[in-house]
Amino acid sequence: MTRQLRSNFEPGTTRWAMRRAQWRAMGLTAEDEVKPKIAIVNSSSALASCFSHLDDIVAPLKAAIRSAGGVPFEVRTAAPSDAITSAGRAGQYILPTRDLIVHDIEVAVEGAQLDGMVCLASCDKTAPAHLMAAGRLNLPTIVVACGYQATGRYRGEHIDFEDIFLRAGHVASGRITVDELSEMSECAIGGPGVCAGMGTANSMHIACEALGMSMAGSTPVRANGDRMWRAVRQAGERIVELVDEDVRPREILTADAFRNAVTTILAVSGSVNTLKHLQAVAVEAECDVDIAGLFEELAGEVPLLTGVKPNGDRHVDEFEDAGGTPALLKQLSPLLRLDAATVTGPRLGELLAGVEVADADVIRPLENPLARHPAxxxxxxxxxxxxxxxxxxxxxxxxxxxxxxxxxxxxxxxxxxxxxxxxxxxxxxxxxxxxxxxxxxxxxxxxxxxxxxxxxxxxxxxxxxxxxxxxxxxxxxxxxxxxxxxxxxxxxxxxxxxxxxxxxxxxxxxxxxxxxxxxxxxxxxxxPAPVPAVGCGWLSVYAREVGPLAEGATLGGRLPRSVAAE
Incomplete structure (x- = not known):
């Protein structure tokens, strides 16, 4: 019996005939026409190393989706890098591109009436954009964090992109020379992936898993490492099951899930940008939650359990090797809502039951934190x-x-x-x-x-x-x-x-x-009276439409009901 999928158009209709003609020309069969149709959202770009490996992930992911009984379609979106896209207009394109990605996904996935999504997340704005699109479209979705980059050595010492970012501010004062900065920049990054620190990208990757929207044990991971490839295969197999089971993001992106994510971000001293991103996801998912209010409420309850650079002396690979996000969630479990749903299948508490912390000095228990002040x-x-x-x-x-x-x-x-x-x-x-x-x-x-x-x-x-x-x-x-x-x-x-x-x-x-x-x-x-933005450029459109930070800086967003009522 044919599954009742929204992508299964009625035979003989105009849109069925047009799509059948297009897809037959691409090699799809009559059997493929009735299978779950899965978008692979590839926010890829050749402009930055953050995204340079994403195209290579598509083929293995397609294979996993096909083996599970689905039909994959790659969908491309914009891909902003803070290191590259920030050059124009003093960095003004960075945050607005998050919302552009959400619209890209809506146009492609909703326009084609596909059944589910696997989103390949990399640099800072892609993970929140993918979560926002999942909340907006409410289609079965898994976010795959595609890993952090390898770091380098400079004159015998560890160096990474964070050091380049910081040391560039030292040239004008003469603390380092242009030649020294040039030499550093040549060896700071050893491969593809996001910045190797607890910046926005790794913070949001961790938040994806804490929310239940990434496969268990998939964050943070080395780009092109074994754990990343395992997560890719698992996501390809699991997304078809999610479509069959009709498990939708709004069943996962609940108030309890956002509470768990905020708790996790506080415990790792994550990026301050997570506040507006998580609020934007809540707005798109129509979840009545105040993210800033959660940070205020939980600030005194959640201690710092790990000190990944730049917050401490540890590196992100040490955090991964100590057990990564599952180990952190395990240590935090007395503070978490363990009945929260996950894309993996079991509830959060069930997933954590068998988790062990490989190094309790890197990821501390609640009774022995690194610090107790709010992050x-x-x-x-x-x-x-x-x-x-x-x-x-x-x-x-x-x-x-x-x-x-x-x-x-x-x-x-x-x-x-x-x-x-x-x-x-x-x-x-x-x-x-x-x-x-x-x-x-x-x-x-x-x-x-x-x-x-x-x-x-x-x-x-x-x-x-x-x-x-x-x-x-x-x-x-x-x-x-x-x-x-x-x-x-x-x-x-x-x-x-x-x-x-x-x-x-x-x-x-x-x-x-x-x-x-x-x-x-x-x-x-x-x-003087404010001058309204004019023109058709993206920044002009953004300036006219963007809502306040309390709404996650979304376009046409709205406050959660409990906040709006105050």
Missing amino acids: IVVVRGSLAPDGAIIKRTVADDAPLRFRGPARVFTSREEGLAAIKRGEVQRGEVLVLSGLGLRGSPGMGLTSAFVFALDGAGLGEHVAVITDGQLSGLVNKGLVVGEVAPEAATGGPLGLVENGDLISVDVRERTVDLLVDDATLAARRDRL
């Missing part, structure tokens, strides 16, 4: 009524309280020039405003400014506050990012003037502008 702190106050984010590492050597006069910049380049001229002084609070979702648009990348401060020896002696975004890979010093509401939409950050006193208190989770209300009201009256 990611949501701060609020008169300067950020809707919240902002601070990242804390294991050592947590940034100041916990800071009060000083503001020095305001309205672009990353303006700030970099001031550092180079020696104008930035110790004790100042450096404000980069107008870099938010609409003001940039797309959230300007401000990490280069932070690294330049570090290179100038100022990182520990100033604070940085911005409505832009920061790299999930490296943050130095006391940095308050993603201030909301942003300056371009009337947020208080746009009212700050040079010399205004600003106070940041990490323990109290506050960030305040110490200027009286009457003065701020007068400044607000003098502000």
